[in-house]
Amino acid sequence: MPAGTGLALGIDLGGTAIKVGVVNRAGEILARASRATEAETGPEGVVERIALAVMDALHACGRELSDLDGVGVGTPGICDAARGLVRSSGNLGWKEVPLGRLLSRRLGVPVRLENDANCAAWGEQWCGAARGCDDVILFTLGTGVGGALILGGRLYSGASGWAGELGHIRVMPDGPPCSCGLSGCLETVASAAAMGRAGQEAVAAGRSPAVARIAAAQGGQVDARAVITAAREGDAAAAEILRRAGEYLGQASAMLISALNPALIVVGGGGAYAGGFLLEPMRRVIAEQAMPGPAGVVRVVQAALGNDAGLIGAATSVWR
Numbered sequence: 001m002p003a004g005t006g007l008a009l010g011i012d013l014g015g016t017a018i019k020v021g022v023v024n025r026a027g028e029i030l031a032r033a034s035r036a037t038e039a040e041t042g043p044e045g046v047v048e049r050i051a052l053a054v055m056d057a058l059h060a061c062g063r064e065l066s067d068l069d070g071v072g073v074g075t076p077g078i079c080d081a082a083r084g085l086v087r088s089s090g091n092l093g094w095k096e097v098p099l100g101r102l103l104s105r106r107l108g109v110p111v112r113l114e115n116d117a118n119c120a121a122w123g124e125q126w127c128g129a130a131r132g133c134d135d136v137i138l139f140t141l142g143t144g145v146g147g148a149l150i151l152g153g154r155l156y157s158g159a160s161g162w163a164g165e166l167g168h169i170r171v172m173p174d175g176p177p178c179s180c181g182l183s184g185c186l187e188t189v190a191s192a193a194a195m196g197r198a199g200q201e202a203v204a205a206g207r208s209p210a211v212a213r214i215a216a217a218q219g220g221q222v223d224a225r226a227v228i229t230a231a232r233e234g235d236a237a238a239a240e241i242l243r244r245a246g247e248y249l250g251q252a253s254a255m256l257i258s259a260l261n262p263a264l265i266v267v268g269g270g271g272a273y274a275g276g277f278l279l280e281p282m283r284r285v286i287a288e289q290a291m292p293g294p295a296g297v298v299r300v301v302q303a304a305l306g307n308d309a310g311l312i313g314a315a316t317s318v319w320r
Helices: 039-060 099-107 116-127 186-190 192-204 209-217 224-232 236-260 270-274 276-289 306-319
Strands: 007-013 017-024 029-036 071-075 078-080 085-089 094-097 111-115 136-141 145-151 264-268 299-302
Touching: 007 039, 007 116, 007 306, 017 039, 017 306, 029 039, 029 306, 039 094, 039 099, 071 099, 071 116, 071 306, 078 111, 085 099, 099 111, 111 116, 111 306, 116 136, 116 145, 116 264, 116 306, 136 236, 136 270, 145 186, 186 192, 186 236, 192 209, 192 224, 192 236, 192 270, 209 224, 209 236, 224 236, 224 270, 224 276, 236 264, 236 270, 236 276, 264 270, 264 276, 270 276, 276 299
Parallel strands: 007 071, 071 111, 136 264, 264 299
Antiparallel strands: 007 017, 017 029, 078 085, 085 094, 136 145
């Protein structure tokens, strides 16, 4: 591929959807496409669906693969970026899948592979809320709680690639069981999914007619979006759900701040749309529980790129 075209392809591979975008160096998405993941078809089937989405995006902007500087993929789970290997992904049901090699063979171009939360952090650092910041902690609040650590301007992966699993910091002794085998992990009490479950409990107990009404209007599902909307309308039970989630995030953040001294904590994912309902209690607990020195330096902000952070970050990985 010719170098220096200033365009890269970003692929955000999720458990239910594949999102593809042609991205320039300013982080602008020039064309995009999506397909259902259909993980039940296995790695080869998913690779074929990725390839179809790639061709859709390229066709939309009149480009060819040969016009790009490279291709980057963000994938859920633990991956070995150097080997292009998805080591374990519960969302996809994969273990030891050589996604980089499979996709490179299908597309005929080199492919850069990275964890999806790491890609989101790269995207926010490249052109979002963390632009120009070299010491960043990212939380992503979705089905679980993802995380990424950028320290000294570099992504920190740890000794065996597991660094950044922030959702599995234990914040609630004897708390709910977690998919990782522990209990009381951050993602059991502060993920978007956990907010939705707490909303369901509030509705069942008759404590939140606003959440029930909003959920009914959006198809009957009580999810984080319904809880956040109800909180904005002044619903006390919904606001309490978000406050508790923010406090648990603050508790985990305080530990990380005292250990790592970041300049910035960025909160993204669907749960982050709660804004101040979540971030204010988070900031308060940090002030109470983190060492005063590093706590006085760090800022806590909402992510700027929304659902595009992972796609943009995957594309910009080509230039790193």
